Amino acid sequence: EEGRLFAPLAFTKTYAMAGAAGLAVLLVPVLMGYFVRGRILPEHKNPVNRAVIAAYRPVIHWVERAPWLVVGIAFVLVIATLWPLSRLGSEFMPPLNEGTLLYMPSLLPGLSIGKAQQLLEQTDRLIKTVPEVDTVFGKAGKAETATDPAPLSMFETVVTFKPQSEWRPGMTWDKLKQELNERLQLPGVTNVWVYPIRNRIDMLSTGIKTPVGIKIAGPDLGVIQQIGRRLELILHNVPGTASVYADRTVAGRYVDVNINRDAAARFGLNIADVQDVIQTAVGGMNVTETVEGLQRFPVNLRYPRAWRDSLQRLKELPLITPTGASIPLSQVADVKVVNGPDMIQSTNTRPTGNVYIDISGRDLGSYVAAAQAAVAKQLKLPAGYTLTWTGQYQYLQRAEARMKIVVPLTLFLILLLLYFNFRSFPKAFIILGTLPLSVVGGVWLLWLLNYNLSVAVYVGFIALAGVASEAGVVMLVYLDGALKHRRELAAAENRTFNAAELKAAIVDGAVLRVRPILMTVTAIIAGLLPIMFGGGTGSEVMRRIAAPVVGGMFSATVLALLVVPAVYYLWQRARLTRAATQPSS
Numbered sequence: 313e314e315g316r317l318f319a320p321l322a323f324t325k326t327y328a329m330a331g332a333a334g335l336a337v338l339l340v341p342v343l344m345g346y347f348v349r350g351r352i353l354p355e356h357k358n359p360v361n362r363a364v365i366a367a368y369r370p371v372i373h374w375v376e377r378a379p380w381l382v383v384g385i386a387f388v389l390v391i392a393t394l395w396p397l398s399r400l401g402s403e404f405m406p407p408l409n410e411g412t413l414l415y416m417p418s419l420l421p422g423l424s425i426g427k428a429q430q431l432l433e434q435t436d437r438l439i440k441t442v443p444e445v446d447t448v449f450g451k452a453g454k455a456e457t458a459t460d461p462a463p464l465s466m467f468e469t470v471v472t473f474k475p476q477s478e479w480r481p482g483m484t485w486d487k488l489k490q491e492l493n494e495r496l497q498l499p500g501v502t503n504v505w506v507y508p509i510r511n512r513i514d515m516l517s518t519g520i521k522t523p524v525g526i527k528i529a530g531p532d533l534g535v536i537q538q539i540g541r542r543l544e545l546i547l548h549n550v551p552g553t554a555s556v557y558a559d560r561t562v563a564g565r566y567v568d569v570n571i572n573r574d575a576a577a578r579f580g581l582n583i584a585d586v587q588d589v590i591q592t593a594v595g596g597m598n599v600t601e602t603v604e605g606l607q608r609f610p611v612n613l614r615y616p617r618a619w620r621d622s623l624q625r626l627k628e629l630p631l632i633t634p635t636g637a638s639i640p641l642s643q644v645a646d647v648k649v650v651n652g653p654d655m656i657q658s659t660n661t662r663p664t665g666n667v668y669i670d671i672s673g674r675d676l677g678s679y680v681a682a683a684q685a686a687v688a689k690q691l692k693l694p695a696g697y698t699l700t701w702t703g704q705y706q707y708l709q710r711a712e713a714r715m716k717i718v719v720p721l722t723l724f725l726i727l728l729l730l731y732f733n734f735r736s737f738p739k740a741f742i743i744l745g746t747l748p749l750s751v752v753g754g755v756w757l758l759w760l761l762n763y764n765l766s767v768a769v770y771v772g773f774i775a776l777a778g779v780a781s782e783a784g785v786v787m788l789v790y791l792d793g794a795l796k797h798r799r800e801l802a803a804a805e806n807r808t809f810n811a812a813e814l815k816a817a818i819v820d821g822a823v824l825r826v827r828p829i830l831m832t833v834t835a836i837i838a839g840l841l842p843i844m845f846g847g848g849t850g851s852e853v854m855r856r857i858a859a860p861v862v863g864g865m866f867s868a869t870v871l872a873l874l875v876v877p878a879v880y881y882l883w884q885r886a887r888l889t890r891a892a893t894q895p896s897s
Contacts (some may be wrong), residue, residue, distance in 0.1 A: 322858075323656050325775075361827050368826045368873065369819065375878050376815045382878040384513040386871075393752045396759035401675025403764045404707040409485060410507040413437065415469035415703050416493075416521055417667060418557040421654045422565045423465045428452045431498070432467060438495050439471055444479050444488055447472045463655055470508060493554075502557035504670045519657075519666065520703040524680060526667040529660075530697035533561040536665040539697060543667050546690050552674030559665040564654030567594075567626065569645050576644040580634040585613075586644060593619055593629055623649060650819045657702075669703075675764045680705050711767050715830055722774055723747075724805045726781050733785065738883060739792075743784040750780035751869040757863025761855075768853045771862035779861065780868040783832060787825045787872045791880050795819030813886055818862050822877050829872050833865045 450469035540558025596614030627642040730740035
């Protein structure tokens with residue numbers, strides 16, 4: 313699912329970057345030849361550039377005086393980032409506000425049609441009392457299609473809302489869901505509030521209508537129901553549980569007619585005679601058809617509802633014996649109400665029962681971890697029964713497993729490209745080794761905004777790694793160019809290239825790079841700020857992608873302007889010292 317969500321974004325960005333690279337190489341030089349003419353102001357005469365370089369030059373001199381201190385501070389910042397990182401929750405995807413809500417409560421089985429209609433009307437009226445609600449449309453049971461196996465105890469109520477400009481002051485989506493949930497606290501009703509599209513995707517792929525679910529599999533439906541009831545009690549006490557409901561796998565109510573063969577034989581009746589009477593009285597018999605235009609409708613004959621709804625009246629159903637005598641059904645059969653499965657579900661050919669868990673005020677990952685610990689401590693499963701945690705948690709597990717492959721692969725590809733660019737592993741490792749500092753700003757911003765780690769956040773961090781490595785590469789190229797120029801100048805003047813020349817080369821290369829870095833950072837942040845402060849459908853996901861990049865660009869700037877020059881200076885100084893000691897040795 314994450315592939316279907318982010319594949320368009322990945323392809324769009326890839327094609328855009330490829331097009332931009334082609335334009336930069338082929339079209340921009342031609343346009344510069346046509347339009348960049350006349351008197352061009354030198355870079356050192358630009359007042360903004362002079363001010364930036366004047367502010368940066370003392371900083372780069374300080375970096376050269378204390379390079380180990382700069383590296384140490386960067387290391388401490390990376391270690392300190394583990395604190396907010398450990399407090400970030402995890403989820404598959406942030407809640408996507410679809411503009412409508414789906415009220416999908418779970419009720420106990422055995423609900424009559426009349427009671428379901430009454431309860432549905434009651435919940436619709438209670439929802440409509442909230443001023444922000446525009447329309448309410450509820451459905452009980454299944455639709456007129458074979459693809460909807462919903463029982464009568466399943467309600468689906470779509471709630472649409474008025475424009476937010478008409479809401480009460482200070483009202484938010486979270487407060488609105490809380491108020492609706494408080495108004496619909498009814499006996500025997502377990503509330504679930506979800507978004508319609510999200511719910512349909514989850515139910516089609518996992519069969520679970522809530523963010524978290526547990527599938528109990530085993531041979532006996534009765535034992536599965538007992539395990540589900542036990543899980544309800546355990547999970548109800550886990551912090552973050554909004555509601556929990558376990559399927560009543562054997563709580564359906566059935567009228568069981570057990571015919572006594574000996575008693576029936578004494579009256580001259582066989583099994584078929586008794587069953588025909590029961591079938592006709594309760595189920596009915598099609599006696600003819602009525603034709604209305606092009607449509608044909610069967611005419612069904614059966615006993616009145618007063619007979620069919622009463623167990624005592626069913627026991628009194630008259631049977632006509634071959635001798636013409638009339639006897640009640642109770643003389644030849646045992647009629648009673650028994651419990652049984654109203655619907656049998658199976659997964660991998662094993663009978664299953666579901667536990668639906670709705671959470672609030674807590675992230676998905678930490679909740680499931682706490683719930684699993686509570687279940688492992690308080691529940692002992694009988695032999696032959698298994699628990700499977702599913703729902704959006706199943707997506708989260710799959711995404712995390714895939715990220716364990718994608719992230720190292722991305723870093724390896726970055727290392728490979730860096731080596732092809734520099735033809736030097738030390739330079740490639742300078743960029744890759746200092747790359748964790750770029751993540752610092754992104755992690756802290758996520759913590760400040762109270763965002764959880766999700767697939768969208770991982771996509772943002774992958775994009776940040778590319779931008780940060782690009783900034784480091786350009787800084788390294790400028791430093792290499794300045795160093796090469798200083799070496800050639802020293803050789804032309806027949807001077808020894810020493811540590812002072814190295815420091816001067818570092819300053820020359822770094823100050824040339826400061827303006828492009830600031831331009832890159834400013835352009836990226838300015839482009840992403842509308843996403844950070846924007847709204848509308850889909851903005852929740854886009855903000856999670858943009859937040860790591862926006863926060864990370866600040867730490868990536870520090871990385872490119874301070875840490876990379878410091879590490880590069882230490883590396884070149886070590887090479888210079890080693891070259892100076894080799895002749896004497």
